[in-house]
Structures are given as structure tokens and as C-alpha cells.
Amino acid sequence: MTDSAMNSAGRQSLYEFRDVGLTLGGKLILNGIEITVRKGEILCIVGASGCGKTTLLRLAGGLYRPSQGSVLFDGAPMTMPRQDVAIIFQDYGRALLPWRTATGNVALALEAAKVPAAERKGRIEASLAKVGLADHADKYPTEMSGGMQQRLQIARCLAQEPQALLMDEPFGALDAMTRQSLQDETLALHADSGATIIFVTHDLEEAIYLGDRVIGLLPHPGRVGIEIDVHLPRPRSQLATREEPEFLRLRRELFDFIEKSEGHR
Ligand SMILES: Nc1ncnc2c1ncn2[C@@H]1O[C@H](COP(=O)(O)OP(=O)(O)OP(=O)(O)O)[C@@H](O)[C@H]1O
Ligand SMILES: [Mg+2]
Numbered sequence: 001m002t003d004s005a006m007n008s009a010g011r012q013s014l015y016e017f018r019d020v021g022l023t024l025g026g027k028l029i030l031n032g033i034e035i036t037v038r039k040g041e042i043l044c045i046v047g048a049s050g051c052g053k054t055t056l057l058r059l060a061g062g063l064y065r066p067s068q069g070s071v072l073f074d075g076a077p078m079t080m081p082r083q084d085v086a087i088i089f090q091d092y093g094r095a096l097l098p099w100r101t102a103t104g105n106v107a108l109a110l111e112a113a114k115v116p117a118a119e120r121k122g123r124i125e126a127s128l129a130k131v132g133l134a135d136h137a138d139k140y141p142t143e144m145s146g147g148m149q150q151r152l153q154i155a156r157c158l159a160q161e162p163q164a165l166l167m168d169e170p171f172g173a174l175d176a177m178t179r180q181s182l183q184d185e186t187l188a189l190h191a192d193s194g195a196t197i198i199f200v201t202h203d204l205e206e207a208i209y210l211g212d213r214v215i216g217l218l219p220h221p222g223r224v225g226i227e228i229d230v231h232l233p234r235p236r237s238q239l240a241t242r243e244e245p246e247f248l249r250l251r252r253e254l255f256d257f258i259e260k261s262e263g264h265r
Contacts, residue, residue, distance in 0.1 A: 021068035031221040042197040044207035052222025053200045086157035090169040092149040096141040127159040147178035164196045204254040
């Protein structure tokens, strides 16, 4: 491991964005991005619509290459998608294959990773069980609620046993109750797997509730405007954590940031 792969807290970094810039269609979308993501942390990204959150996640997923600077994953440039980096999209309806059952959808990830057939069954069952879908293995996506479909997308990613999970507003389309359960399930899966999570959201409270750190982007071009450490104890609780003075203080800080960032439009 190189010195640069260690952060100041002595924890190894998984991602390093070094002076990253990205131009798309002749327009500078992201500029001067410097972000280190530590192994095993949950980093949340917030920012006004159109500021470049999805674009940043696509860079982390190897779906875009930077026009300037570099994105390092475990010390090496991220040049293409990897099996051990899974992406969860907001639009679960389009992410799942309607003609495959829950089992079939999870199998897809394992087929792509060329996991031997004999090994697949156990991994599929384990992944579905982790997200509470063990009894729905034979259902098709259209027979499932939105929350169940999003759980299925998460199960498919878990089957890949990823080092990193990239989540792009994954719960945005769900009702408040389902959203809270999925937040807690995400925290439980994180505690269980130790995966590194980059989580994009519009919801500032969701970012604080989940994150070890929250980064706020400024728009035009997208760049880091604020970075806050979330020193709230884990495990977190929907009621108690959200009532902590520290939670309310961070919420105020992020709201102020977003309000000011609207002035950059
Ligand atoms: N392929 C592309 N070509 C040109 N411009 C693009 C392309 N993809 C995104 N953009 C522009 O880049 C900017 C950032 O887009 P992005 O989707 O990353 O924003 P976002 O922060 O995820 O927004 P939202 O919160 O609405 O999802 C927008 O101005 C968008 O129009
Ligand atoms: Mg987006």
C-alpha cells in the first residue's frame, strides 16, 4: 500500500478523486473534485438538482472516465466497471428484468460474474434472505411493491459481494415508512458486510442519518462546497438519532449550505 492510500485517520482509502474534472457535450460538469473515500465508510453526497451527483457516481462506477485528474480505486485508476463495485439506481423499474423472477434477477449478477452454477443457488437464497425476500423468490418484479423491487435490486448487488456499493437516490420514489425501513436495512447490511458505500440523496436528513461523512456539491460546475463529519453513534435509531442535538446542528448546517448554493445557479 502506498502512503497516499492511507488517510490521516490511518484508515486505508478505497477511492481517491484527485483534481477530477469532467466535460460532457462541451460543457464542464465537474471541476477540481478532491474526495477520499475510506474503506468501510458511508459517504453521502448531497447538492441541488443538476449539480453533478449522478455524474460523480458514474465516475466512481467506471462508467465515465475523467477529462482531467484521476479516479483511483484501491490505488489504481478506475477505467471501466468492475464486478466488485455495484450500482443501485433510483429507477428500480428499469433496473430489474420484468421477465425474470426475483431469483432470476439475482442470478443475473452471478451469471455476469461467471460464478459456477453449483454455487449460485446458495448465494441467491442468502442475498434474498438478507433483504427479507426469502418468501418471494418466485415473484416477478411487477408482482412486487416499490419497496420490494428496490430490496430486490439491493439483493442483486449483494450477491456480487461488492467492495463498494454506489447508491443513486435509491429510496427517492418510496413512501416515508418504506424509506425509513430501507435506510435501516442499508445500515444493517453495511454493518454486516463492511462494504464501502457512496450514497447520493436529495434528502439532507437521510444523508446525516446514514453517513459517516456528508459532502455537499456546489453547481455549475459541480465541485465540493462542504464536507462534514457525522459523529453520531452507531447503531442509529430513527427516533433517537434524529432527536440528538448534534443531528439537528448538522441538519441546520447542511440546510444553510444548500440554501446558499442555490445562489450559485
Ligand atoms: N451525457 C451528458 N451530456 C451533457 N450534459 C450532461 C450529460 N449528463 C449530465 N449532464 C449535465 O450535467 C449536469 C449534472 O447532471 P447530473 O445528472 O450529474 O446531476 P444530479 O446532481 O444527479 O441531478 P439530480 O439531482 O436532478 O439527479 C446537468 O447539468 C446535466 O444536464
Ligand atoms: Mg442525479
